Amino acid sequence: MFRGSMVALITPMHEDGAIDEAALEQLVAFHIENNTDAIVAVGTTGESATLSHQENSRVIRRVVELVGGKIPVIAGTGSNSTAEALALTQKAMADGADACLLVTPYYNKPTQEGLYQHYKLIAEKAAIPQILYNVPGRTSCDLLPETVERLAGISNIVGLKEATGDLDRAKYLIESCGDQLDIYSGDDATAMELMLMGGKGDISVTANVVPAEMHVMCKAAIEGDRETASRINDQIMPLHEKLFLEANPIPVKWAMHKMGYGSTGLRLPLTVFAEDYHQTLLDAMAASGVSI
Numbered sequence: 001m002f003r004g005s006m007v008a009l010i011t012p013m014h015e016d017g018a019i020d021e022a023a024l025e026q027l028v029a030f031h032i033e034n035n036t037d038a039i040v041a042v043g044t045t046g047e048s049a050t051l052s053h054q055e056n057s058r059v060i061r062r063v064v065e066l067v068g069g070k071i072p073v074i075a076g077t078g079s080n081s082t083a084e085a086l087a088l089t090q091k092a093m094a095d096g097a098d099a100c101l102l103v104t105p106y107y108n109k110p111t112q113e114g115l116y117q118h119y120k121l122i123a124e125k126a127a128i129p130q131i132l133y134n135v136p137g138r139t140s141c142d143l144l145p146e147t148v149e150r151l152a153g154i155s156n157i158v159g160l161k162e163a164t165g166d167l168d169r170a171k172y173l174i175e176s177c178g179d180q181l182d183i184y185s186g187d188d189a190t191a192m193e194l195m196l197m198g199g200k201g202d203i204s205v206t207a208n209v210v211p212a213e214m215h216v217m218c219k220a221a222i223e224g225d226r227e228t229a230s231r232i233n234d235q236i237m238p239l240h241e242k243l244f245l246e247a248n249p250i251p252v253k254w255a256m257h258k259m260g261y262g263s264t265g266l267r268l269p270l271t272v273f274a275e276d277y278h279q280t281l282l283d284a285m286a287a288s289g290v291s292i
Helices: 022-035 053-067 082-094 114-124 145-151 169-175 188-196 211-222 226-242 251-256 275-287
Strands: 003-009 039-042 071-075 099-103 130-134 157-162 182-185 200-204
Touching: 003 211, 022 053, 039 053, 053 071, 053 082, 071 082, 082 099, 082 114, 099 157, 114 130, 114 145, 130 145, 145 169, 157 169, 169 182, 169 188, 182 188, 188 200, 188 211, 188 226, 200 211, 211 226, 226 275, 251 275
Parallel strands: 003 039, 003 200, 039 071, 071 099, 099 130, 130 157, 157 182, 182 200
Antiparallel strands: none
C-alpha cells in the first residue's frame, strides 16, 4: 500500500519548544516538491515522546491538511500503554491519516505473547492500515520474526518498519511474510540493500535533508536497479552516518535549521546539537550535495 521514500518528518519547534506551524508548512511543501512518497508525522524523529496528545493530533491533522491528498500521511501512534496507543490510533484515523506507525511498547519489556496481543487488539479496534515498528536499540523490546509472522495474517496490519539493520532478518521476513505485509527499512545505512532484496521502502531520517535523492534511490532499489541506487546511495552515505552523531532527531533538526527550515528548538531532555560536531555534519552535507 505504501512504497518508496517515506520521510520520518521532524516536528519543527521554536527555541522555547512551541511547535512552529509556519516551518511545518514549509517542510510539507518541500517534501511534496521533491517527490517524497509519504510523510510519517509524529514518529520518533517527530519527537512523539514529548508531544502531548493534543499536540500529536494537531500536527497529524495539520500535515493531512497541508498534504491535501497528494501523498499518504502515516501517523506515529505507538505507546508503551496499549490503551493509549489505541486511543492515539483511533484519533489519527479520525484526523484523516492514511495509516499508523506503531512502535513496540518501550520500557515495559513485554513478552512476545504480550506484543502479539497488543498489536492484535489495536488492529481489531481501529480499522486503519497499521505498520509495526521494531527498533530494539531504542525500546529494549524486540519484535521477533515469529511474532511478526503471527501478526501478518491480520488484514489491516500492512507493514513492518524493521530498524535493526539486520539484513539476514530482513531477508527472512520478506521471504516469510512478504506476500502478507510489506517490509520497510528503518535504518538508512542498510535500506538500499533491504529494498534490493524485496523490501518496499525506507522510513527515513536522511529523507528530511535530501528528499529528491532518497526518492530516486528508493525507486531504483525497489525496481532492482542496483547501479542507479548505488550511485545515489554512495553520494548520500555521509548523511546516513553523520545524522546519528547524537541521538536522533538532534542532528537532523540542526541540519534542517541550517537549510532554512525552522530553528534548532527541541524539548528536554533532548538538547541542541553539540558544537563539536557541527563541522563534521556540515562536511557530510556538502559531500552529499546539500546547499546551505
